[in-house]
Amino acid sequence: MQRFFSVRSLGDPTVYRGAFVSWVSTLFGLVLGLTIGLTAFQTHAQTSNTSPQVKPMGKSAEVAKRNKGGGAKNPQANKTAGLHDAAHFANLPTLTPMQLELAQQVLLGQMPCELGASVLVQALPQAAGYFQIHFGKQRFVLAPVETSTGALRLEDPRTGAVWLQLANKSMMMNSQLGKRVVDECMSPSQTQVARAMEKNPPPSLLEPMPTPKILQNSFAQQDSPN
Template identity: 50%
Template sequence: MKSLFASVLVAMVPAFAVAANSDAAPAKPAHKTVAKASTAKAKPMTSREQLHSAAKQVASGFDAAEKALTPEELAIADKVYVGRMPCELGAYVTVSADGAAPGYFHVEGRGFKYHMAPVVSATGAIRLEDHKAGAVWLQIPNKSMLMNQKIGQRMADECMSSQQVAVAEALKKNPPPSLLDSRN
């Protein structure tokens, strides 16, 4: 992406350089007139300001492209449980959809707030990540947990939505067979 950004800027530089080096001087009026404040013309942008503005527009385009989610990631986002979820040791985590960015979520609790996006996982677990903060929200059928990879600790564990509580209760009543017991 950075090389694409650099090539776009390099392509734009010659056009701005020509505008900046133009020998044509603006025409001056023969007599001075006093302009009213409401009809004052805006000062034209310098080539440096034009280049800076163009660079900002290109960068915002890259940010939007990076934030765009794939159809697979959007499918994962549809499976995320939202709401306030009680966790072990009296903690809680609130997961809410970001209305401004479809597929993104705000995950917050006591002392933390993350903006997370769905990530495809090989295990099938629902996984949300905040790459900048290093936070990961993992959701499996019977519980969820929040980890911070940068500081290397679990921030919340045994968090359960009402759906996950139902699954956990069903697993207690009817546990799956052990992998070790399935040998013949």
């Protein structure tokens, strides 16, 4: 105290008042700092206790996460997934002998179509005479039907899908929507027929039909004088 106060200032009350205010301010600052620090520590401790802990993902969890939502993408597996599901095709109607005979004429395999598209025609081993046709992500189950046009026709009444097989090409139509789905689908044998038809095109339907020779002779006899 002797350092801060001279002999003259010992009796001055202002000096004591200023010293007291300074001491109180310092003490208040220390208390305030300790309070803020303690509050921050408690908040951090509560946050650490309530925050979820991330556990390392095991191998089984990784496999489950990878397979979630349909599993690994395997186009070939998806294409053949329904071929051997006997329960799915158990309620299909039994085909007639004529339909089974027509089924033997259906061309099978992967066929390129117009505009870079393709179809896959497969026979169903668990449903005699039925076929499964894949077009993009769509899959149809069709059976032969008798026609009088000469074209081989497969139908799926449930979806309205119609598969027409001609000598030079095949096409997919939708009878419910009344539109053609994909055209110019060709197997190797159909490709050969299409090339042969390009070299020797068949007669156009718009051209007049040639008169049979028998009719020509008949007309000639009618025109000849008696």
